[in-house]
Amino acid sequence: MINERNLPILATLLVFILLYGFGVYEYRGFRDTLVFTNLLTDNAFLIITAIGMTFVILSGGIDLSVGSMIAFIGVLMAYMISSMGLHPAFAIGIALLVGVFFGTIMGVIIAFFEIQAFIVTLAGMFLFRGLAYLINLDAVPISHPFIMALSDIYVPLPGRGGLTFIAMAMLVLLVIGILVARRTRFGMSVYALGGDSHSAALLGVPVGKTIIKIYALSGFYSAMSGVIFAIYTGSAYPLAAVGVELDAIAAVVIGGTLLTGGVGYVFGTFLGAMIQGIIQTLITFDGSLNSWWTKLAVGGLLLFFILLQKGIVVWVKKRAAG
Amino acid sequence: MSNFVEGAQVVTRPLLKIDNLSKSFTGVQALSGVSLQIKSGEIRALLGENGAGKSTLIKVLTGVYPRDGGDILLDGNAINAADSGHAQRLGISTVYQEVNLIPTLSVMENLTLQHQEKVFGLISWKKAEIRAKALLAQVGLDIDPLRQLDTYSIAIQQLVAIARALSTQAKMLILDEPTASLDSDEIKQLFDLMRRLKAEGMGIIFVTHFLDQVYSITDSITVLRNGECIGTFNTAELTRSDLVSHMVGKSLEELAPSAHDHSIQRERKALLALNNVGKQRYLQPLNLSIAAGDIVGVAGLLGSGRTELCELAYGSVKPDQGEIRLGKHSLTKFSLRRAIQVGMGYCPEDRKQDGIVAELSVRENMILALQASRGWWSPISLSDQQGLVEDMIQRLAIKTPDMDKPIGELSGGNQQKVILARWLITHPALLILDEPTRGIDIGAHHDIIQIIKELCEQGMGLLVASSELEELVMFAHRVVVMKDHHKVSELLGEDISEQAILRTIAS
Numbered sequence: 001m002i003n004e005r006n007l008p009i010l011a012t013l014l015v016f017i018l019l020y021g022f023g024v025y026e027y028r029g030f031r032d033t034l035v036f037t038n039l040l041t042d043n044a045f046l047i048i049t050a051i052g053m054t055f056v057i058l059s060g061g062i063d064l065s066v067g068s069m070i071a072f073i074g075v076l077m078a079y080m081i082s083s084m085g086l087h088p089a090f091a092i093g094i095a096l097l098v099g100v101f102f103g104t105i106m107g108v109i110i111a112f113f114e115i116q117a118f119i120v121t122l123a124g125m126f127l128f129r130g131l132a133y134l135i136n137l138d139a140v141p142i143s144h145p146f147i148m149a150l151s152d153i154y155v156p157l158p159g160r161g162g163l164t165f166i167a168m169a170m171l172v173l174l175v176i177g178i179l180v181a182r183r184t185r186f187g188m189s190v191y192a193l194g195g196d197s198h199s200a201a202l203l204g205v206p207v208g209k210t211i212i213k214i215y216a217l218s219g220f221y222s223a224m225s226g227v228i229f230a231i232y233t234g235s236a237y238p239l240a241a242v243g244v245e246l247d248a249i250a251a252v253v254i255g256g257t258l259l260t261g262g263v264g265y266v267f268g269t270f271l272g273a274m275i276q277g278i279i280q281t282l283i284t285f286d287g288s289l290n291s292w293w294t295k296l297a298v299g300g301l302l303l304f305f306i307l308l309q310k311g312i313v314v315w316v317k318k319r320a321a322g
Numbered sequence: 323m324s325n326f327v328e329g330a331q332v333v334t335r336p337l338l339k340i341d342n343l344s345k346s347f348t349g350v351q352a353l354s355g356v357s358l359q360i361k362s363g364e365i366r367a368l369l370g371e372n373g374a375g376k377s378t379l380i381k382v383l384t385g386v387y388p389r390d391g392g393d394i395l396l397d398g399n400a401i402n403a404a405d406s407g408h409a410q411r412l413g414i415s416t417v418y419q420e421v422n423l424i425p426t427l428s429v430m431e432n433l434t435l436q437h438q439e440k441v442f443g444l445i446s447w448k449k450a451e452i453r454a455k456a457l458l459a460q461v462g463l464d465i466d467p468l469r470q471l472d473t474y475s476i477a478i479q480q481l482v483a484i485a486r487a488l489s490t491q492a493k494m495l496i497l498d499e500p501t502a503s504l505d506s507d508e509i510k511q512l513f514d515l516m517r518r519l520k521a522e523g524m525g526i527i528f529v530t531h532f533l534d535q536v537y538s539i540t541d542s543i544t545v546l547r548n549g550e551c552i553g554t555f556n557t558a559e560l561t562r563s564d565l566v567s568h569m570v571g572k573s574l575e576e577l578a579p580s581a582h583d584h585s586i587q588r589e590r591k592a593l594l595a596l597n598n599v600g601k602q603r604y605l606q607p608l609n610l611s612i613a614a615g616d617i618v619g620v621a622g623l624l625g626s627g628r629t630e631l632c633e634l635a636y637g638s639v640k641p642d643q644g645e646i647r648l649g650k651h652s653l654t655k656f657s658l659r660r661a662i663q664v665g666m667g668y669c670p671e672d673r674k675q676d677g678i679v680a681e682l683s684v685r686e687n688m689i690l691a692l693q694a695s696r697g698w699w700s701p702i703s704l705s706d707q708q709g710l711v712e713d714m715i716q717r718l719a720i721k722t723p724d725m726d727k728p729i730g731e732l733s734g735g736n737q738q739k740v741i742l743a744r745w746l747i748t749h750p751a752l753l754i755l756d757e758p759t760r761g762i763d764i765g766a767h768h769d770i771i772q773i774i775k776e777l778c779e780q781g782m783g784l785l786v787a788s789s790e791l792e793e794l795v796m797f798a799h800r801v802v803v804m805k806d807h808h809k810v811s812e813l814l815g816e817d818i819s820e821q822a823i824l825r826t827i828a829s
Binding site: 004005179182183184185188189191192194195196198199200201202203204205206258261262263316319 | 386405406407408410411416418421422423424425426427428431432435436438443444445447470472473486
């Protein structure tokens with residue numbers, strides 16, 4: 001059913017199809033499934049971060065700490081595997097717990113001291129980056145047979161493409177994200193908070209608890225992204241993923257989520273991140289354009305989507321009034 | 323033997339028993355020793371002036387505010403709701419004056435929020451839709467539950483809020499001025515629903531400012547004044563004049579406004595002139611002129627174009643045809659700031675959304691329009707501000723401990739007075755008031771009508787839109803009757819009566 005709430009995500013889907021269609025039309029190589037599966041693999045860490053970010057933005061908040069979290073978790077993992085000799089599975093488990101822990105702390109501060117999420121997560125952003133440097137100043141390789149084994153998992157698909165472990169992990173996390181957002185009470189509480197936090201409280205939504213869970217969830221997803229990023233690059237570097245929080249926010253907004261909260265879909269975020277990936281791939285295929293054109297295109301799209309959403313909001317209001 | 327007596331008492335045991343409830347906010351005793359009992363199947367009106375403690379009582383009942391002392395018993399069990407959700411689970415549901423639902427969620431999602439049925443741990447939207455439809459049917463609404471809430475009118479949203487309140491196995495239903503945004507058909511529908519719930523044994527607390535509604539639906543009346551319970555009466559045994567005197571603590575004779583002389587019809591030059599002003603799909607073109615010292619009322623049903631007329635006249639919505647003149651200035655193409663500078667003032671209908679800046683103090687709210695018209699580069703000194711504001715607080719009898727209190731903490735009637743004061747200090751030549759008495763109690767209602775009359779005597783022109791015909795008849799020199807977004811008629815002098823207005827609307 002086409003309703004005003006679905007318009008932004010339909011627009012996102014349209015942009016996705018147009019860009020992909022353009023690639024297929026223009027470049028022979030684009031027709032292989034390889035391009036698509038590479039998009040899944042190469043953008044996995046961004047998509048995972050952006051899924052967590054979707055919950056945060058849906059609730060009307062923001063999480064600036066995710067980029068630093070990715071770097072911190074990677075460095076922490078490398079330290080635990082290389083210097084402490086822990087088994088990677090164990091190290092990954094601990095790293096995820098650490099991510100959830102810090103997310104929870106930020107959530108508690110935001111919920112109980114009623115401080116803007118912007119400031120709290122900005123502090124988190126500096127803190128995690130600093131912690132990463134505290135553990136390690138340089139890039140270090142993460143080499144362990146277990147990690148190798150994970151990187152080697154590959155399910156070939158027709159058309160030269162195939163799913164890597166990273167891509168599959170991302171898809172699983174995507175499905176979980178979609179289900180949590182639309183099919184759980186917590187998810188609906190997130191939407192309610194973003195729609196009108198005052199009314200949400202009066203309707204019986206546990207506001208404080210929900211806020212804490214949201215930032216814990218974002219902490220989990222960004223830590224997961226850190227793990228995936230470490231497996232993807234096979235190394236850890238304290239300066240990794242600088243500015244990824246902004247890419248994630250862009251993915252969420254291009255995916256059709258209202259920056260003021262309350263309206264949007266996790267699947268839209270997936271499309272939003274993939275659109276950024278496609279633009280990058282198109283520019284690579286072209287060969288003559290500078291990679292900074294990606295930023296230009298993403299900036300333009302962001303602006304377009306913000307204006308589109310504003311337009312829809314105004315339109316809905318007018319119709320309700322008249 | 324004693325067992326039998328006990329047994330007999332169980333039957334008549336009150337559904338809700340409030341015993342000696344107290345609550346104070348920094349220095350102000352909002353509730354002191356309030357006790358009342360409500361039986362199941364009883365509709366109780368809760369009445370009182372501004373600041374009488376109605377809102378506080380409701381918020382303490384539903385756990386929004388913690389109480390200082392006293393007991394609340396529901397079905398004989400002491401309860402202590404920690405928050406609104408807890409109160410709902412205990413069986414107390416509330417529908418507030420302003421629609422407290424989530425505008426960005428669908429009707430279905432709003433109705434089932436926090437109560438969604440699950441299949442294998444996940445919400446089943448199929449079941450939710452069935453449930454939503456059943457709940458909507460209960461309040462007589464036939465709308466698409468999958469549409470976003472804010473695509474529906476306020477009246478429908480209010481009914482959805484009531485449907486939701488009924489969804490939570492409520493034993494007690496609190497309706498806090500639910501009729502403010504409903505038209506008469508919808509009110510009738512609501513009353514039918516209330517009677518049905520009453521027959522099913524639900525206890526209902528009904529807060530309203532419409533005495534007609536009190537007498538047509540309630541069984542009993544509890545009157546609060548200054549945080550104290552004045553008494554509980556059987557509705558059938560309490561005359562209106564006694565009720566009003568209980569509420570305001572004065573007799574009705576003191577309150578009754580002097581009979582209004584409609585015959586003052588001096589020939590004067592038009593102050594505001596609307597010449598064939600209209601906007602497509604908003605308001606049909608119309609003519610209107612208001613002279614200094616004129617009060618022109620705008621009557622009509624909900625959605626008839628009352629507010630639209632006010633907005634066009636003020637200029638917050640630009641007309642696409644016609645000319646607006648204020649005195650010698652043409653305002654058709656000018657900005658709002660210009661309109662304010664040449665002497666226009668406007669108090670909008672929706673206080674909460676368009677009128678007040680809740681976080682700012684009484685003083686800051688009051689000074690806003692004056693400052694805006696002077697421009698931000700010529701600030702008004704603090705002492706000047708304080709003088710002006712102090713003067714207004716005195717003149718309009720605004721109840722506030724001091725002028726630096728955030729306006730959001732004042733009661734509705736006092737907020738309305740602050741907004742009136744905001745425009746009065748700009749000395750407007752013409753003041754537009756949209757529903758100036760909506761959602762405020764009788765005492766403040768009386769004050770505001772008194773203020774309107776005084777302003778008129780001082781030579782200000784007033785355009786007042788109101789859904790309360792009674793008050794329009796009381797003060798208007800002329801009444802413009804609106805219907806389906808056009809002006810049907812203009813009643814003059816002796817022709818103005820509630821009957822005449824109703825007849826015009828019905829014709």
